Amino acid sequence: MGRFVVRRLLHAIPVLLATTFLIYALVFVLPGDPIQGLAGDRPVPPSVLAELHRRYHLDDPLVVQYAKYLGGLFTGDFGTTFRGQPVGDVIAQRWQVTVRLGLTAWFFEVVLGIALGVWAGLRKGRWADHLILGATTVVIAVPVYIVGYLAQLVLGVRLGWFPVSGGEAGWPAAYVLPGLVLASFGLAYVARLTRASLVENLRADYVRTADAKGLSRLRVVIGHTLRNSLIPVVTFLGVELGSLMAGAIVTEYIFNLPGIGQQVFQSIQLREGPTVVGITTALVLVFVLANLAVDLLYGLLDPRIRHD
């Protein structure tokens, strides 16, 4: 078990190196001078330009820049933004919003997604099943910004049940609606996945054995079938934990939440290499850790693939 964790963490190193380098290179090859970009149309004195280029290592070749950046990373220094703010501080400050939003959405996916899936699976072929299948198809087919604006308009503006925008109301008030919007796609997917897996497992031989033992329906479903059915769902939910953090850009924009997604968007426009790479690195780390957690949870759910 311990060895498995260490091995998986070691696997994460090349993944982190590759992603950071890729992002760094992408920002590097963006056209235009980032310092000039900061000043807009106004001319920048050549001496200032040269000084800033020197300070941010902008004249070094890509590999040298990247190596210097990596060196800083290992000492806990994520670099500084062009405004002189440490990138680490920016991440820390923005991160809370995104984590709250992501976890709220994830919570909805786990609870509502699985509950709807189980409900549909147990009512296979009846109206509840058809309703859930139909509704989830619509949610999956409609882009998130439409779901977002629609929810904002109806539930926020018209009905006034939730704050329309901004994070001032704090958790949970300001996060419930954006969380639902962010979760919508995954929630629908989890419901369908749970339903399909449950329906399949209910046909399994071991379920018939459980019935032959005279167990109640509840015990057969919860005690015997559900755990087997959740194995594919857990895989999806694990990957989803990472994607929700990284994929919140649109939702954060619609609901004007000052999260990491907004920050990345701004930083890309400003061509702030260190900020973009710093945030990306953090996101990749979350991804890797979430996947590791899933693999460990997998072993708990399914003893056949326990890592001992």
Next chain:
Amino acid sequence: MPAAPPPPLPEPPRPGPPLLEVDDLHVEFRTPRGTVRAVNGLGYTLHAGQTLALLGESGSGKSVAALAVMGLLPTPPARITRGAVRLHGRDLLRLSDAEHRKVRGTRIAMVFQDALSALNPVLTVGHQIGELFRVHRGLGRRQARARAVELMDRVRIPAAARRVDDYPHQFSGGMRQRVMIAMALALDPEVVIADEPTTALDVTVQAQIMRLLAELQQETGTGLLLITHDLGVVASVADRITVMYAGRVVEESDAPRLYAAPAHPYTRGLLESVPRLDRPGRRLVPVPGSPPDLAHLPTGCAFHPRCAAARARCADERPALLPVGAAAEERSSACHFTDEVTARGGRP
């Protein structure tokens, strides 16, 4: 064997009182391609302490009949259209779902064919055996686990106390089937239905499992209904044999008499298609043709298209199940020409 008068056969064992009576059972499946009649008037009686083998090819309706007794048929598509399943005279088919559930596992238990898929892969065997005590007997977790260890000992799983927390995939095929048997015997049921309990196993392991089943049956005095397609498997353990074809009984007899002189051409065909130690050097003859399409059963005797002795009458008129030989033999056969079949030592 020459057609000499057969050696005297042992008297059939005195059976206990009727335990499980299946009477005129009809089961059909509504499918898009028509109604499949899987069981068509099946009847048998299982006595306490008796082993009754239900013998037939796949598709003869033997497993469907067993699931009907258990109340485990998926309805729809399955439907029990007629008949009764009486346990101590009480018709199980008239019970509510909740009442029937209380009978399952406690009074009638079942051993399934493939223990690997029939056991839950994510629960320990101790949990799966102990669950019966927790649900039906209200025992606590620890007591139930102790009872599970006892049962695993009883079905001769080595080091039961150490293996009780293992998962099904950590056992060999034979040991897994022992776990299934332990589960079936847990609450001392009156009837155990074993549906092809050894089909998924190696031949040597098959023999061990059959011996174990027979021994446990002797110890506990339960009625054992053994469902199989394999005459060889039942030879050593069955007291009585009921042969099924197309959802009907074609012959029933005590085991030694059936092996010595089958009274139905189908039984005879089955016997000639398996190697027998008591008749070495004999050529094996398979039963020609394939099992009937249950959605379109042949007219008359369902076996007539495959029967070497069939005549015109067989296609028109369905033979009734009638007594054969002396009344004390309690044998019957459903063939218009039973007398001819038996007169030739089972050769038409």
